[in-house]
Amino acid sequence: MARPPLTPKEESGFYEAYAHFSRTLRAWLVAYGIGAPVLLVSQEFIAHAIIKAGAGGLITWLFLAGVAIQVSAALLYKYSMAYLYFAETDSMPEGAWQVVLSAWLSRAVWIEALFDLASIALFVWGTFLVVAAVLAQN
Numbered sequence: 001m002a003r004p005p006l007t008p009k010e011e012s013g014f015y016e017a018y019a020h021f022s023r024t025l026r027a028w029l030v031a032y033g034i035g036a037p038v039l040l041v042s043q044e045f046i047a048h049a050i051i052k053a054g055a056g057g058l059i060t061w062l063f064l065a066g067v068a069i070q071v072s073a074a075l076l077y078k079y080s081m082a083y084l085y086f087a088e089t090d091s092m093p094e095g096a097w098q099v100v101l102s103a104w105l106s107r108a109v110w111i112e113a114l115f116d117l118a119s120i121a122l123f124v125w126g127t128f129l130v131v132a133a134v135l136a137q138n
Contacts, residue, residue, distance in 0.1 A: 022112075026070055029119050033067035036123070040130055045137070053133035062126035066119040073115040080105045 037060065041047045050056045080102035086092035087099040105111065 025116060026074060029070050029116070029123070030067055032123055033063050033070070033119065036127065037063045046130065046134055049133040049137045050130060053129075053136060055129045055133055059126045059129050062122045062129070066122035066126070069115050069119045069122070073112065076105070077112070
């Protein structure tokens with residue numbers, strides 16, 4: 001049985017939920033990527049365990065890379081939405097390559113998912129290395 005077409009109210013309701021979850025996830029990922037390393041190095045026992053394991057450099061790069069992916073994704077989508085806005089307000093032709101690319105990107109949810117999954121994978125790897133270093137001390 002086919003679903004009836006969405007009404008404008010339903011569509012905007014889905015967008016609001018998507019926007020909320022998107023902002024929330026990005027904020028959590030960036031907060032974790034910055035906050036976890038700060039918390040970890042502020043704990044002397046954990047910091048010494050990381051140094052003794054020789055994993056400090058890798059852990060730092062993993063967390064920084066995860067944050068960099070999220071910031072890069074935010075910049076990419078920010079400018080894509082700007083081009084779509086320009087096209088919507090007739091400030092830029094709809095056929096301009098920037099608008100066409102931005103429209104494609106806005107529909108390619110899988111790219112956004114890859115950014116999020118990559119950041120999560122980097123944070124999990126970094127966290128695993130920290131836990132392993134601490135457990136090796138016991």
